[in-house]
Amino acid sequence: MASSLAKVTLFITFLFCALSNHEAVAGSNSEDTPSLEDLRLLLKSQKLTRLNFYMHDLVLVSDPTSVRVAGVPGSNGNTTNFGDLYVLDDPLTTGPSLTSRAVGRAQGIYSFSSEDATALMMSINMIFTGDKYNGSTVAVIGRNDVLKKVRELPVVGGTGAFRLARGFLQISTAVLDSPTLSVVLNCSLYVLH
Template identity: 80%
Template sequence: MASSLARTILFTAFLFSTLAIHEAVADGNSEDTPSLEEIRHRLKSQKLTRLQFYMHDLVLVSDPTSVKVAGVPGSNRTTVNFGDLYVLDDPLTAGPSLTSTAVGRAQGIYSFSSKDSITLMMSVNMVFTGGKYNGSTVTVIGRNAVLNKVRELPVVGGTGAFRLARGFVQISTAILDAPTLSMVLNCSLYVLH
């Protein structure tokens, strides 16, 4: 009975969200909402864009960009454990120095999702704040095995110039400061949009 009720609730939620999406796309009256024809044209004329930038994940510093919001009972903020959850608002820069040209912010969450290795489950929006992609975003969701030299995570969507985006980002650790649990990540983003 409870299983049937849960399925009915999920189906109803799916139906309403599908109708809302259909209305938003079919309406086409809003300046921000592309028409179906515009979407079809974009799909036919997609291009591949490569962006190179650095992500600064600063944890145990005076002005952190990543903070622990949930964790294993009894753990403290200076260690990482399976189940720890962090919220981040990391600067994205053109070079590896925090003082190099700002290109955006990485905003989202990550959790330590493996009992046996330092592996994160990440859900991050790359929000670009400069240049021709100002105001556009790319959404990255996936597994980040931190100790691997190069990690690859999928791009699952985007907004603005990156509407209907798909692709991947390759991440490598450029700088690691173990005492502060902070790192600078070299990101190569490949987006089909």
């Protein structure tokens, strides 16, 4: 425990030094750029937020939210879709139905990145559009082993209410429609900000 506390203290000290040097070099800040003092206060007042929502990834439908932009034509004996790349702009809703109240969009890319498992490399920005998080984003980048019941991906940053975010996103498959390759994911987002 003491070792972990020492590492955190060292990291925060390093962060303050780096920010101090950046501010001295960069000169004056614009209105949208937080001051060094703002960042210090933000670090002192961090909180943990948990959000639960559903992500709708619709592929072979009349109005897809995820489209294949690169890949190997045909299966060529490849059962994992290795090499396929998709771009997504998926709705985020409060419930598993697409008609549930919208709370944002998940925009980014995912690729089938394993030759021997059905696993995705995902890079997604979650843009929230409602309530107190309107306009705030969370960046999620990591591996999604789609055959596991619950998958966990790291939160690597954020903006707005989630500035300096870190945490994780747990996802599980709520609905899978094999003929259309469409999926609804139950998402539990844990963000320290």
